[in-house]
Amino acid sequence: MKIPEHLNKPLLEQLADQADSDDFLVMRGSALGYGLLEDMEKRNEYIQKFIDTPKPELLGNELARELQARAVGMLLLDQKATDSLDQAKKLFETELEKALPNLPEDIAIDVATEPLKMARQSRSGLMENAFLRKEWKTCVNEAEHGRSIIPDYLLYQPHREGYPIEFVAKGMDNSNMDLVTKGVEMQEEFLQYVIEVGYLKPWEEAYFVSYAISLISRNLVE
Incomplete structure (x- = not known):
């Protein structure tokens, strides 16, 4: 992953402007920005800052995603993240259980129903959660279930045959490093794509977990 020269x-100006923010989302955005600039000392400083902030008053999948993002930060700092991952998993499972009985018959509807949104978010969260725990079979199963409730046209084209971490998990489960490498390269190519087309704004936090998973995946092949 490389930040375009322009x-x-x-990015450096924006990171300087938001350096003193006490908003945990802004701090996480700063961690992502410095990470993409390969300034690991500053990245780790901001990771620790957002981990140390009080947990926000969120519910359901929103709280689960926040706990999982904090767990990812802990993993990058080589800290124990089991408790946060456990809490996030339980929340994702609870929200999925609520959503499943109310899914529409047609998952390709133009406007997703609230239960369909909840189910997609929960499946995605559980897939990442299993990956972070190195529960490879569970990760693959959650990926397959998740993709079954998303029509192809909503997926980034290379992900229609499998998500990057799904390939990594399959490879790790079957001792197939070619699959692991394929997944790692897919993840890095995806992040490079979203940087270059402007979806990923490195001073915001939306892709922090994807960035971290890319690093964790790369470490599996090095």
Whole structure:
């Protein structure tokens, strides 16, 4: 992953502007920005800052995603993340259980129903949760279930045959490093794509977990 040259200066300016923010989302965005700039000392400083903030008053999948993001930060700092991953998993499972009985028959409807949104978010969260625990079979199962409730046209085209971490998990489960490498490269290519087309704004936090999973995946092949 490489920040385009034209984005370096505005990114550094934005990171300087938000350096003193006490908003945990802004802190996580700063961690992502410095990570993409390969300034690991500053990245780790901001990871620790957002981990140390009080847990926000969120519910359901939103709280689960926040706990999981904090767990990812802990893993990057080589800290124990089991409790946060456990809490996130339980929340995702609870929200999925609520959503499943109310899924529409047509999952390709133009506007997703609230239960369908909840189910998609929960499946995605559980897939990542299993990956972070190195529960490879569970990760693959959650990926397959998750993809079954998302029509192809909503998926980034290379992900229609499998998500990057799904390939990594399959490879790890079957001792197939070619699959692991394929998944790692897919994840890195996806992040590079979203950087270059402008979806990923490195001073915001939306792709922090994807960035971290990319690093964790890369470590499996090095």
